[in-house]
Amino acid sequence: MVGLGPGDAGLLCPKALKAIEDAQVIVGYRPYVDMVQEPLKAGKTVITTGMRGELDRVGRALEQAALGLSTVVVSSGDPGVYGMAGLVLEVVEKKGLWDQVQVEVLPGIPALTAAAALLGAPLAHDFAVVSLSDLLTPWELIETRLACAAQADFVIVLYNPRSPKRHWQLGRACEIASEHRGPKTPVGLVCQAFRPGQKIGVFPLAGFDPGAADMLSIVFIGNSQTRMAKGRMFTPRGYMEKYE
Amino acid sequence: MVGLGPGDAGLLCPKALKAIEDAQVIVGYRPYVDMVQEPLKAGKTVITTGMRGELDRVGRALEQAALGLSTVVVSSGDPGVYGMAGLVLEVVEKKGLWDQVQVEVLPGIPALTAAAALLGAPLAHDFAVVSLSDLLTPWELIETRLACAAQADFVIVLYNPRSPKRHWQLGRACEIASEHRGPKTPVGLVCQAFRPGQKIGVFPLAGFDPGAADMLSIVFIGNSQTRMAKGRMFTPRGYMEKYE
Numbered sequence: 001m002v003g004l005g006p007g008d009a010g011l012l013c014p015k016a017l018k019a020i021e022d023a024q025v026i027v028g029y030r031p032y033v034d035m036v037q038e039p040l041k042a043g044k045t046v047i048t049t050g051m052r053g054e055l056d057r058v059g060r061a062l063e064q065a066a067l068g069l070s071t072v073v074v075s076s077g078d079p080g081v082y083g084m085a086g087l088v089l090e091v092v093e094k095k096g097l098w099d100q101v102q103v104e105v106l107p108g109i110p111a112l113t114a115a116a117a118l119l120g121a122p123l124a125h126d127f128a129v130v131s132l133s134d135l136l137t138p139w140e141l142i143e144t145r146l147a148c149a150a151q152a153d154f155v156i157v158l159y160n161p162r163s164p165k166r167h168w169q170l171g172r173a174c175e176i177a178s179e180h181r182g183p184k185t186p187v188g189l190v191c192q193a194f195r196p197g198q199k200i201g202v203f204p205l206a207g208f209d210p211g212a213a214d215m216l217s218i219v220f221i222g223n224s225q226t227r228m229a230k231g232r233m234f235t236p237r238g239y240m241e242k243y244e
Numbered sequence: 245m246v247g248l249g250p251g252d253a254g255l256l257c258p259k260a261l262k263a264i265e266d267a268q269v270i271v272g273y274r275p276y277v278d279m280v281q282e283p284l285k286a287g288k289t290v291i292t293t294g295m296r297g298e299l300d301r302v303g304r305a306l307e308q309a310a311l312g313l314s315t316v317v318v319s320s321g322d323p324g325v326y327g328m329a330g331l332v333l334e335v336v337e338k339k340g341l342w343d344q345v346q347v348e349v350l351p352g353i354p355a356l357t358a359a360a361a362l363l364g365a366p367l368a369h370d371f372a373v374v375s376l377s378d379l380l381t382p383w384e385l386i387e388t389r390l391a392c393a394a395q396a397d398f399v400i401v402l403y404n405p406r407s408p409k410r411h412w413q414l415g416r417a418c419e420i421a422s423e424h425r426g427p428k429t430p431v432g433l434v435c436q437a438f439r440p441g442q443k444i445g446v447f448p449l450a451g452f453d454p455g456a457a458d459m460l461s462i463v464f465i466g467n468s469q470t471r472m473a474k475g476r477m478f479t480p481r482g483y484m485e486k487y488e
Contacts, residue, residue: 015254084370124330
């Protein structure tokens with residue numbers, strides 16, 4: 001399980017690169033496999049699947065690994081954050097494959113810190129990460145998590161904020177945040193972090209348009225201390241109050 | 245602001261490496277500067293400070309940058325996650341330095357995903373990240389965050405779980421989690437991820453000894469679905485229930 005980071009070659013770790021170089025088989029969701037540079041794929045078995053092909057992908061990767069082939073499953077970002085690493089381990093446990101395959105997870109720069117870096121430093125204090133995808137999680141649980149995170153003054157990071165079918169959830173998430181935060185709370189939006197077409201914006205919560213987000217965006221809702229200035233968003237941790 | 249990742253050269257991104265190579269000045273907390281390989285420091289001004297020297301460090305870095313010198317502030321992990329990036333932006337805003345310095349944040353592999361990778365995939369679903377350091381944050385707020393995160397069934401990641409002076413907080417955090425999670429909930433402990441002296445363990449919540457953690461550990465408390473098997477910890481996202 002290898003994390004490619006955001007996609008920029010400058011943010012791919014040497015350890016991940018080496019694992020791909022050394023692999024005999026590369027497995028992944030098509031857009032992620034496309035992120036791997038062509039020369040790295042030469043001479044290797046490449047298995048790609050489409051959206052929602054997660055179980056298929058894992059099954060095929062485990063098949064290859066069980067044959068004794070060195071197999072990498074590539075994910076963008078970090079494979080452990082809403083990535084495939086969890087499902088691989090789940091399947092290995094369910095099918096009792098512990099003795100047949102050896103699973104190693106190599107971290108990558110996750111989308112949340114790549115996006116945060118572009119905004120400034122929204123995550124400099126406690127934060128909660130919530131996916132707005134209700135495909136596998138009941139919406140009621142997502143709402144509970146949003147409400148609890150807002151109530152406890154966590155900075156909130158939203159994954160999968162919007163898709164053509166998922167058009168009202170981000171607006172509802174902002175509404176829930178508004179019940180606990182002021183209208184000037186900074187909201188940061190990053191689309192395509194470190195990729196062609198990158199877009200960044202910081203807005204007051206009351207003026208944020210959920211329609212500006214898409215499937216590949218990450219949205220940050222500040223805590224009560226988060227500030228915005230000169231297009232940057234940052235969350236003080238309290239050093240200045242304490243020491244000055 | 246450059247993130248060094250966990251410390252292993254294989255987990256330092258090329259972009260971060262290049263920023264350090266190109267810099268004229270390197271500033272950082274001493275142990276982080278020590279993580280930078282010696283040849284990279286040759287011929288550069290190196291400014292190190294001790295623990296709690298955060299404001300001093302930022303002040304000195306901004307001084308150098310305002311002189312027109314290319315200056316990197318190095319942090320382990322990601323500089324935006326409980327790192328110095330927030331404080332730098334805060335000081336730049338407070339002192340009105342936006343026109344004198346240009347601040348760029350380069351992400352690094354954060355401790356939370358490095359540690360998670362070693363355990364398996366504890367962060368494959370929604371999670372909340374809480375620092376147990378009450379130096380800058382009132383303990384009451386930390387408890388509120390822990391309680392809300394536990395109640396909403398977030399996987400919980402604990403930074404700064406224990407220090408010689410902070411010896412009861414991790415036990416209290418586990419107690420709060422126990423009010424909402426069963427005694428068999430997996431707890432993962434990672435000390436010195438990807439560094440010499442690395443230690444990893446997974447325990448049931450009821451059998452976890454907070455004394456095993458130290459200042460450089462990361463602790464993961466699973467959600468109600470998190471599993472442990474063969475020394476691994478992973479959180480199902482629901483693919484198997486949905487598609488099989």
